[in-house]
Amino acid sequence: MAPSPPTPSPFFDPGTHSAPNSLGIIQLRRDHLIPTVLSSTADADYKEGKVENTRFGSFPHSTLIKQPWGSQVLASVVDTGSRSSKSKKRKRGPTEEGRDAPVPESSEVRGDVVKAETASSGFAHLIPPSPETWTLCLPHRTQVVYTPDYSYILQRLRVRPGDHIIEAGAGSGSFTHAAVRAIFNGYPSGEYQPNDLNGTDYGIEPDSAERQKGFKQYGGVYSFEYHAPRAKQLETEIEEHGLSALVTVTNRDVYQDGFCLPSDGRNDQGPNANAIFLDLPAPWLALKHLARSPPSAAVLKSVTASSDPSTPDAEASVMPQLATEVFRSPLNPNKPVHICTFSPCIEQVTKTVSAMRSLGWLEIDMVEIMSKRLEVRRERIGLQEEGLRNANPNAATVVEAVQRLRDVEERAKVFHGLQKEKQEEVMRRAEAKKRGEQLLANTAEGEERTRAKFEGLPPSKLDRLERAKKDLQIRELFKEGRLVHRTEPELKTHTSYLVFATLPREWNEADEETARKRWG
Numbered sequence: 001m002a003p004s005p006p007t008p009s010p011f012f013d014p015g016t017h018s019a020p021n022s023l024g025i026i027q028l029r030r031d032h033l034i035p036t037v038l039s040s041t042a043d044a045d046y047k048e049g050k051v052e053n054t055r056f057g058s059f060p061h062s063t064l065i066k067q068p069w070g071s072q073v074l075a076s077v078v079d080t081g082s083r084s085s086k087s088k089k090r091k092r093g094p095t096e097e098g099r100d101a102p103v104p105e106s107s108e109v110r111g112d113v114v115k116a117e118t119a120s121s122g123f124a125h126l127i128p129p130s131p132e133t134w135t136l137c138l139p140h141r142t143q144v145v146y147t148p149d150y151s152y153i154l155q156r157l158r159v160r161p162g163d164h165i166i167e168a169g170a171g172s173g174s175f176t177h178a179a180v181r182a183i184f185n186g187y188p189s190g191e192y193q194p195n196d197l198n199g200t201d202y203g204i205e206p207d208s209a210e211r212q213k214g215f216k217q218y219g220g221v222y223s224f225e226y227h228a229p230r231a232k233q234l235e236t237e238i239e240e241h242g243l244s245a246l247v248t249v250t251n252r253d254v255y256q257d258g259f260c261l262p263s264d265g266r267n268d269q270g271p272n273a274n275a276i277f278l279d280l281p282a283p284w285l286a287l288k289h290l291a292r293s294p295p296s297a298a299v300l301k302s303v304t305a306s307s308d309p310s311t312p313d314a315e316a317s318v319m320p321q322l323a324t325e326v327f328r329s330p331l332n333p334n335k336p337v338h339i340c341t342f343s344p345c346i347e348q349v350t351k352t353v354s355a356m357r358s359l360g361w362l363e364i365d366m367v368e369i370m371s372k373r374l375e376v377r378r379e380r381i382g383l384q385e386e387g388l389r390n391a392n393p394n395a396a397t398v399v400e401a402v403q404r405l406r407d408v409e410e411r412a413k414v415f416h417g418l419q420k421e422k423q424e425e426v427m428r429r430a431e432a433k434k435r436g437e438q439l440l441a442n443t444a445e446g447e448e449r450t451r452a453k454f455e456g457l458p459p460s461k462l463d464r465l466e467r468a469k470k471d472l473q474i475r476e477l478f479k480e481g482r483l484v485h486r487t488e489p490e491l492k493t494h495t496s497y498l499v500f501a502t503l504p505r506e507w508n509e510a511d512e513e514t515a516r517k518r519w520g
């Protein structure tokens with residue numbers, strides 16, 4: 001059993017400020033996030049310690065640590081050219097033997113972190129890790145389940161603190177992080193108890209001896225992944241995120257070997273799951289292992305038959321773990337079990353639904369999630385917006401439009417009059433030249449006359465832009481305009497079909513009798 005962390009995972013309780021050696025997320029844009037474990041120690045590459053170099057500037061970790069979450073952090077001046085490790089390698093000089101000599105160890109390698117100098121531009125926001133932010137920045141090893149899907153799935157599976165959830169395949173761990181937050185009701189070692197969840201005993205039979213003894217079932221996620229490097233990587237991430245006491249990652253082919261875990265002190269009861277999420281290429285092949293009692297030979301034959309030549313027909317009868325004498329169910333015997341399968345095409349859905357029917361699953365239901373993002377913003381329209389960003393500078397009303405037309409016409413009239421005068425003047429001068437007369441240039445007088453003609457007229461475009469810029473200093477743009485919400489122009493299309501079903505708990509004469517006694 002993995003030891004519980006002394007402090008809760010930042011995914012459950014990130015505290016108010018960022019701390020060294022814990023995960024922080026640098027948000028450059030809404031959809032551009034960079035995860036990093038914050039480090040306060042010296043770094044071989046930079047004098048400022050560990051640095052995140054982004055397209056919006058460089059962010060030494062010393063400027064990110066002990067900041068309130070959500071802070072805007074300004075970029076720093078970091079010499080990424082001469083100080084980076086790559087350039088150091090290039091900076092080797094020849095020795096007497098004619099070979100390259102390494103550059104002497106610099107102060108940062110010896111342990112001094114130099115205070116970073118703020119850059120003239122560039123900033124980012126520092127935000128705490130959460131399943132949602134992790135989904136947006138995790139290292140992709142497979143396609144992942146996104147927030148709109150997993151939030152819907154977890155509520156349809158009725159996952160609550162203290163529940164046990166089976167997940168296969170675990171892939172990049174996007175769903176795993178959302179699931180572990182949903183089941184969290186404290187660490188099994190009892191070191192950290194969320195205040196509002198103390199004493200919950202979900203999953204325990206009413207009137208059971210365990211309940212009377214005040215036994216509390218702690219939540220758990222049981223993740224299965226077939227691909228060994230992916231399983232290993234997920235295990236490492238789970239450890240780094242302080243979640244290993246709650247998530248059991250198993251490298252296994254679940255079609256073949258099912259979901260029961262060896263008894264190792266931690267998993268005495270197997271997963272004892274009451275919720276299941278299957279994100280597998282052929283979920284119907286895993287369903288035979290998710291039964292309360294061993295399926296009959298006929299059922300096994302029907303649920304493992306496959307028309308897809310790339311999917312081997314599992315020889316159910318030769319799977320030893322499905323033999324009646326040794327069969328162990330990974331399901332919680334005292335609760336109904338809710339399942340969701342995630343499939344990209346309808347053919348997979350059909351096979352899954354027919355296997356579910358054969359195996360006694362009820363309330364089978366399919367949902368397709370078509371998520372759309374709503375953009376909420378302030379819409380500023382009007383001539384006062386001319387030259388400003390993120391606004392519509394057209395006339396907001398007919399009165400405004402007519403007034404602008406009048407202004408333009410008035411200025412145009414004067415302008416055309418002046419043009420005519422200028423042309424006449426040019427012609428007059430040309431004729432005078434022909435006659436051999438000498439005319440004196442009179443530019444200053446001409447300019448003065450032009451200025452006088454425009455005096456009192458509506459402002460020119462240049463004047464208007466200058467005035468708009470000046471007004472900007474006193475305007476409160478954030479509360480101006482109409483608050484509008486629109487769907488984003490690009491439509492996010494189909495991700496997958498979700499099949500939901502429920503397997504009721506087994507019920508026998510004794511249960512009926514107990515219920516009659518209890519409820520009358």
Ligand SMILES: C[S@@+](CC[C@H](N)C(=O)[O-])C[C@H]1O[C@@H](n2cnc3c(N)ncnc32)[C@H](O)[C@@H]1O
Binds near residue numbers: 142168169224254255
């Ligand atoms: C689409 S990915 C799952 C993504 C994951 N749900 C997430 O949110 O990050 C599907 C995973 O199923 C795994 N897989 C495929 N067949 C499997 C099997 N028989 N047993 C266990 N895992 C399997 C694949 O290796 C792959 O990593």
